[in-house]
Amino acid sequence: MNLVDIVFYFFAVIIVASAAVVVLSKNIMYSAFSLLFTFFGVAGIYVLLNADFIAVTQLMIYIGGILVLIIFGVMLTTKITGLEMKTGITGKAQYAIGGLSTLVLGGTLIYVFNSTSWFKSPSVPTTSTVEAIGASLLTNYLLPFEAASVLLLLAMIGAALIARRK
Amino acid sequence: MNPEQLKILGSSFLGDLLKSVNLFYPETALVVTFLLAILVDLFTRNRPSCKMSGYVSLIGFFVTAIFLCNSPQGMSFAGTYAVDAFSIFFKWIVLITSFVIIVFSFFSKELFGEERQMGEYYTLIVGMTFGMFLLSGATNLILIYLAIETMSMSSYILAGYTKEIKRASEASLKYVIYGATSSGIMIYGISLLFGLTGSLNLSGINAYLAGNNVNHITLLISGIMIIAGIGYKISAVPFHFWTPDVYEGAPVTITAYLSVASKAAGFAILIRLLNSAFTIHAAGDTINTAWSVMKNVDWTMIIAVLSVLSMTLGNFVAVWQTNVKRLLAYSSIAHAGYILMGVAVMNYTGVSAIMIYLAIYMFMNLGAFFVVMIIANHIDSEDLEDYQGIGYRSPWLGVAMTIFMVSLTGLPPTAGFIGKLYVFTAVLNSGMYWLAVIGVLNSVVSLYYYVKVFRNMFLRGAEKANQPIELSLTVKVILIALIIPNIALGIWFGGLVNWANASAAMILK
Numbered sequence: 001m002n003l004v005d006i007v008f009y010f011f012a013v014i015i016v017a018s019a020a021v022v023v024l025s026k027n028i029m030y031s032a033f034s035l036l037f038t039f040f041g042v043a044g045i046y047v048l049l050n051a052d053f054i055a056v057t058q059l060m061i062y063i064g065g066i067l068v069l070i071i072f073g074v075m076l077t078t079k080i081t082g083l084e085m086k087t088g089i090t091g092k093a094q095y096a097i098g099g100l101s102t103l104v105l106g107g108t109l110i111y112v113f114n115s116t117s118w119f120k121s122p123s124v125p126t127t128s129t130v131e132a133i134g135a136s137l138l139t140n141y142l143l144p145f146e147a148a149s150v151l152l153l154l155a156m157i158g159a160a161l162i163a164r165r166k
Numbered sequence: 167m168n169p170e171q172l173k174i175l176g177s178s179f180l181g182d183l184l185k186s187v188n189l190f191y192p193e194t195a196l197v198v199t200f201l202l203a204i205l206v207d208l209f210t211r212n213r214p215s216c217k218m219s220g221y222v223s224l225i226g227f228f229v230t231a232i233f234l235c236n237s238p239q240g241m242s243f244a245g246t247y248a249v250d251a252f253s254i255f256f257k258w259i260v261l262i263t264s265f266v267i268i269v270f271s272f273f274s275k276e277l278f279g280e281e282r283q284m285g286e287y288y289t290l291i292v293g294m295t296f297g298m299f300l301l302s303g304a305t306n307l308i309l310i311y312l313a314i315e316t317m318s319m320s321s322y323i324l325a326g327y328t329k330e331i332k333r334a335s336e337a338s339l340k341y342v343i344y345g346a347t348s349s350g351i352m353i354y355g356i357s358l359l360f361g362l363t364g365s366l367n368l369s370g371i372n373a374y375l376a377g378n379n380v381n382h383i384t385l386l387i388s389g390i391m392i393i394a395g396i397g398y399k400i401s402a403v404p405f406h407f408w409t410p411d412v413y414e415g416a417p418v419t420i421t422a423y424l425s426v427a428s429k430a431a432g433f434a435i436l437i438r439l440l441n442s443a444f445t446i447h448a449a450g451d452t453i454n455t456a457w458s459v460m461k462n463v464d465w466t467m468i469i470a471v472l473s474v475l476s477m478t479l480g481n482f483v484a485v486w487q488t489n490v491k492r493l494l495a496y497s498s499i500a501h502a503g504y505i506l507m508g509v510a511v512m513n514y515t516g517v518s519a520i521m522i523y524l525a526i527y528m529f530m531n532l533g534a535f536f537v538v539m540i541i542a543n544h545i546d547s548e549d550l551e552d553y554q555g556i557g558y559r560s561p562w563l564g565v566a567m568t569i570f571m572v573s574l575t576g577l578p579p580t581a582g583f584i585g586k587l588y589v590f591t592a593v594l595n596s597g598m599y600w601l602a603v604i605g606v607l608n609s610v611v612s613l614y615y616y617v618k619v620f621r622n623m624f625l626r627g628a629e630k631a632n633q634p635i636e637l638s639l640t641v642k643v644i645l646i647a648l649i650i651p652n653i654a655l656g657i658w659f660g661g662l663v664n665w666a667n668a669s670a671a672m673i674l675k
Binding site for chain 1: 179242244246283290293296300316319320326358361362363380381383384
């Protein structure tokens with residue numbers, strides 16, 4: 001096990017453990033805060049993969065934007081901090097079915113990931129990915145880039161519409 | 167990347183870009199319409215129920231249609247977007263549907279009843295049309311994903327546009343939750359496919375799969391995940407759970423829109439994905455060559471199973487429905503099943519049969535929903551029970567609904583028969599007799615619930631004949647305009663068939 005592996009597993013453990021808290025915690029505040037560690041761990045993995053731009057984006061958008069919004073949303077909602085989340089009827093049957101399907105799905109994915117010969121791009125030493133990403137966005141991926149702007153405008157109009165009183 | 171490299175990249179790209187812009191006029195017209203509709207809405211803000219941005223959208227669609235008529239063909243934007251006969255056919259279906267839906271909206275009491283601000287409604291429809299245009303031609307996985315999201319994002323909001331009505335906001339919320347899940351599954355599938363082949367363009371994926379050994383199971387899983395995302399859009403079983411609730415809760419116009427346009431766009435991308443990415447293409451291939459599937463993954467069987475499930479569940483559950491919108495929702499699931507039969511054939515005969523079917527399905531389904539909307543305007547109900555005696559109260563609505571229902575069943579001499587005929591012929595030609603038999607049996611079941619609608623209109627409630635429903639002249643004109651293609655395409659279908667046959671080909675590289 002070399003250093004990269006150790007760092008990878010360190011981040012992986014952080015991600016999985018905090019994601020489990022997000023799902024299992026009954027207090028929505030705990031869920032929101034442990035989401036912070038999930039996002040942080042994912043950013044760490046990006047750094048490990050030499051994807052510096054995406055790592056920074058992850059920090060700025062997910063932690064700086066989305067997470068803060070979630071926490072604000074939770075805090076501005078009345079009485080939410082102490083609220084017990086209603087989980088409906090979770091009997092033994094549901095746990096059994098849920099657990100079983102998770103195991104099957106997880107097992108299949110682990111098997112697939114280990115047995116597949118993934119595409120490997122020739123490794124080139126990279127200094128910074130920002131320039132390459134920028135060049136791609138304005139050449140090969142110009143249309144998706146522009147289409148995303150229409151998508152965001154639509155989402156904004158929709159959000160305003162939902163928030164409007166009438 | 168040093169400045170010299172950037173310069174080379176830029177100059178090689180400029181030529182492609184200039185060529186692409188010529189191919190992109192219809193979509194550009196749509197984006198301009200989209201922005202204009204927002205602007206016009208700002209100036210008419212103080213007048214609720216103003217139809218100004220609606221008219222702007224209609225004019226925009228008209229301009230788009232002119233560009234679409236004269237559209238050249240070719241691959242554009244560095245291989246991410248194909249403008250070919252196939253995508254142009256689907257764009258026509260989407261464009262006509264969007265146009266008709268906006269016209270329908272002008273008559274909707276549900277939408278205009280409450281002095282509602284209607285500007286965003288048209289804006290969102292134009293945005294959704296843009297998304298579906300992109301989807302018909304997208305040949306790049308990222309663009310496919312973004313196009314699906316553009317289309318979904320608008321439809322989530324449109325489904326809940328009458329947000330003070332509880333069932334509409336409930337429908338919208340359900341739609342968002344199912345939609346988010348399915349698009350999550352889809353993008354996971356996309357990432358697996360990218361990891362496997364190292365390419366995002368369908369042609370690149372195809373070339374890699376042809377030249378290299380890849381793991382079958384991974385390919386299968388990623389394919390199924392992507393198909394799950396698309397299956398959600400075309401409301402195929404088992405990805406259909408949202409359909410009945412959303413169709414029932416959304417405004418009728420939007421229900422009609424979802425059931426025709428977004429289904430057509432979903433089929434366009436499903437066919438393109440199967441053909442461009444997962445099929446082996448040889449140099450001498452003609453339009454009549456059967457597709458030979460890559461790496462022996464049995465897509466035919468997967469699609470056929472989805473098709474049988476959709477038809478059977480759709481038809482059998484529809485039998486029990488008492489709400490007409492819900493009934494039509496299950497009927498649209500069943501129709502997705504019939505169309506999937508054409509996909510399962512996996513050759514160009516199947517593709518042209520699907521195109522014929524979708525074009526006809528557009529007219530019959532829009533017609534049925536228009537009648538539902540007009541009846542709801544007058545009696546404030548969508549219950550099958552309340553349809554009793556409508557045939558006497560308004561013979562116009564009764565006769566029109568009967569024609570649309572017969573067409574949806576697929577009986578001659580209506581257009582629906584021609585659609586079914588071509589799909590079944592394609593299935594039989596490919597030798598999948600069992601699938602055709604299931605399809606025919608399902609059509610028989612569907613007869614029962616379609617007949618139930620006009621049985622209630624004519625054979626029950628004759629005593630209500632003294633409460634006539636008066637229709638305005640424009641409504642009658644629209645009804646006639648929708649009835650004509652349903653009858654005419656059942657008799658003179660040669661033109662449509664020729665057009666579909668000529669449009670089945672796709673540009674691959």
